[in-house]
Amino acid sequence: MPELPEVETVLRGLAPVLLGRRITKLEARRPDLRFPLPERFGERLVGQKIVGLERRAKYLIVALSGGEDLVMHLGMTGRFTIQQGAERETPGEYAHGTGANPAHDHVVLHLSGGTRVIYNDPRRFGFMVMMPHAERSDHALFRDLGVEPLGAELTAEYLASRARGKKVNLKAFLMDQRIVAGLGNIYVSEALFRAGLSPDRSASSLADRRGAATERAKLLVPAIRDVLGHAIDAGGSTLRDYRDANGASGAFQNKFAVYDRVGRICAKPGCGGEIRRAVHAGRASFYCPRCQR
């Protein structure tokens, strides 16, 4: 499943193609993905100019000149291909080691200038919805989302205020989309390793008795930013390498310190601990029991 860095990579790949273009035609080759496609989908898109493109959590949001937003989620296997003349390019490709089967090309946006943006999704867990831009923050998909992990709102004080008195462990706390939006399993494990914090530690330890941020909260914020920034810099191709390698050694594994590294020796110089796997709220956590406390 694509996590935030992969979605950000897709966004950066799509931005130069989409921004400022007009949608000239829509091909919706089936009525639904995970949910039905928007009503009168073509009518609402064709003729609209694309005036903005942004990411919120793992949603890609296309702002249209008429005041509506097209909100897209890649689900498990969604991806975009950009076709300009005979050339094809897939920004942030990660989900398939080989070329996409055109049978799963479900939605095609034709843009002014002749470019086509093709949405392919074999498992169809992705979706597209439309809503007025002005109502987006109140929409069910967005209203309960926590802060962006790369935004200025993520501070040690914010984490402390949300963690104070919480009875959950740090892993569950950071996976909670109402606290930090868009953080998933891989990057929570990696951020906790960087911060030297155990996934089992109580989230309440991010705040002191008066509710102020502890040293742990102050370590966690840069750890989250660093691990996401590093993954974005590496591009979505890191996950493609992972899929291709299929368990064999590959570039992807080398980029991560704990994720999927059970039994390996901890990467922290001088630690010597052995990476372990544990299950928290049904999801695997990877951590070093020696240097993560």
Ligand SMILES: [Zn+2]
């Ligand atoms: Zn260690």
